[in-house]
Amino acid sequence: MSLDAHLVVRRPGFTLDAALAAEAGEVVALLGPNGAGKTTALRALAGLIALDDGHIVLDGEQLDDPAGRRFVTPEHRRIGVVFQDYLLFPHLSALENVAFGPRCRGVARADARALADELLDRVGLAEHVRKKPRQLSGGQAQRVALARALATSPQLLLLDEPLAALDARTRLETRAQLRGHLSGHRGPTVLVTHDPLDAMMLADRLVILEDGRVVQTGDAAAITSRPRTDYVARLVGLNLYRGHASGVQVRVGGDFMLTTAAAHEGDVFVAFPPSAVALYGVRPDGSPRNTWQATVLNLSRHGDALRVELTGPILVAADVTPAAAVHLGLELGRTVWASLKATEATSYPA
Numbered sequence: 001m002s003l004d005a006h007l008v009v010r011r012p013g014f015t016l017d018a019a020l021a022a023e024a025g026e027v028v029a030l031l032g033p034n035g036a037g038k039t040t041a042l043r044a045l046a047g048l049i050a051l052d053d054g055h056i057v058l059d060g061e062q063l064d065d066p067a068g069r070r071f072v073t074p075e076h077r078r079i080g081v082v083f084q085d086y087l088l089f090p091h092l093s094a095l096e097n098v099a100f101g102p103r104c105r106g107v108a109r110a111d112a113r114a115l116a117d118e119l120l121d122r123v124g125l126a127e128h129v130r131k132k133p134r135q136l137s138g139g140q141a142q143r144v145a146l147a148r149a150l151a152t153s154p155q156l157l158l159l160d161e162p163l164a165a166l167d168a169r170t171r172l173e174t175r176a177q178l179r180g181h182l183s184g185h186r187g188p189t190v191l192v193t194h195d196p197l198d199a200m201m202l203a204d205r206l207v208i209l210e211d212g213r214v215v216q217t218g219d220a221a222a223i224t225s226r227p228r229t230d231y232v233a234r235l236v237g238l239n240l241y242r243g244h245a246s247g248v249q250v251r252v253g254g255d256f257m258l259t260t261a262a263a264h265e266g267d268v269f270v271a272f273p274p275s276a277v278a279l280y281g282v283r284p285d286g287s288p289r290n291t292w293q294a295t296v297l298n299l300s301r302h303g304d305a306l307r308v309e310l311t312g313p314i315l316v317a318a319d320v321t322p323a324a325a326v327h328l329g330l331e332l333g334r335t336v337w338a339s340l341k342a343t344e345a346t347s348y349p350a
């Protein structure tokens with residue numbers, strides 16, 4: 001029960017062209033900034049829009065194949081969708097909402113209600129089956145929507161920003177529960193989000209979409225340790241540069257060289273966290289480090305630290321303690337020395 005898709009959708013000024021695969025039981029998060037094409041991808045998988053090119057094969061069945069002139073309509077796809085705002089029927093109880101799908105597919109009333117009862121019990125809502133959507137909290141409504149999506153035994157489960165409608169606190173609880181509920185679904189799951197935390201906590205694998213293209217894919221550890229675009233680097237809070245390596249020396253931006261821990265030849269990325277950048281009032285010496293002069297461009301709070309954005313031979317973010325900031329007299333326009341140990345600069349082939 002696997003998904004194999006190549007989604008091509010052309011719009012004026014925007015093209016989605018993304019390969020997407022997911023194994024049975026695998027949760028794949030489609031993560032990307034606004035306008036990246038996540039919703040378009042989800043809608044294409046659900047059959048709400050047709051592909052212009054490519055294919056969607058689910059469990060060996062072609063659902064959309066423009067070249068072969070095949071298109072399976074949404075109601076004939078074995079797909080369950082949890083929409084961003086859940087789209088529960090307001091006049092139906094939680095139980096009736098969940099039983100609705102099976103009823104439409106010809107399941108007898110008593111059987112559909114028994115199934116809905118069981119699913120609502122599974123998501124911890126046994127005591128709320130009779131309530132209407134407006135009597136449910138956001139987190140409860142989200143679970144009803146999930147139960148409803150699972151009620152038709154879908155082969156593929158699609159979730160559109162599943163936690164976006166919840167407040168921060170409910171979000172935290174629901175995220176943890178949702179992970180458990182998703183593991184009960186035997187087919188693949190594709191969830192769309194622009195929240196990196198949702199993606200990393202809910203998914204086995206991340207597919208990063210930018211401007212309609214897949215720019216990186218892998219598990220959370222692989223993506224966070226080796227970002228390949230500015231968007232991903234910002235998500236995980238790393239400084240990222242593309243450069244050309246000769247051994248441990250990497251030329252990044254013009255003539256500026258960074259010494260890194262590992263030796264490479266050719267095009268590489270260099271990444272390091274803002275906490276690895278130390279700032280000094282005078283040029284530091286000693287140990288194998290990179291030092292350069294930089295000017296403070298911006299200052300902001302970042303947890304307990306102060307995030308300092310610096311311009312110079314490279315744009316870089318550094319985290320310093322408030323005490324260090326006072327000691328250095330950090331203010332906009334101030335010139336300081338930045339220092340980075342070679343051992344803290346990770347490099348990997350581009």
Ligand SMILES: Nc1ncnc2c1ncn2[C@@H]1O[C@H](COP(=O)(O)OP(=O)(O)OP(=O)(O)O)[C@@H](O)[C@H]1O
Nearest residue numbers: 011012014032033034035036037038039040041194
């Ligand atoms: N029906 C349409 N006609 C024309 N352009 C469209 C249509 N639907 C979406 N687009 C464009 O396609 C691009 C991708 O939109 P999409 O909603 O898929 O992105 P997204 O990643 O889901 O963004 P968000 O996180 O903001 O929801 C956008 O540039 C959007 O303007």
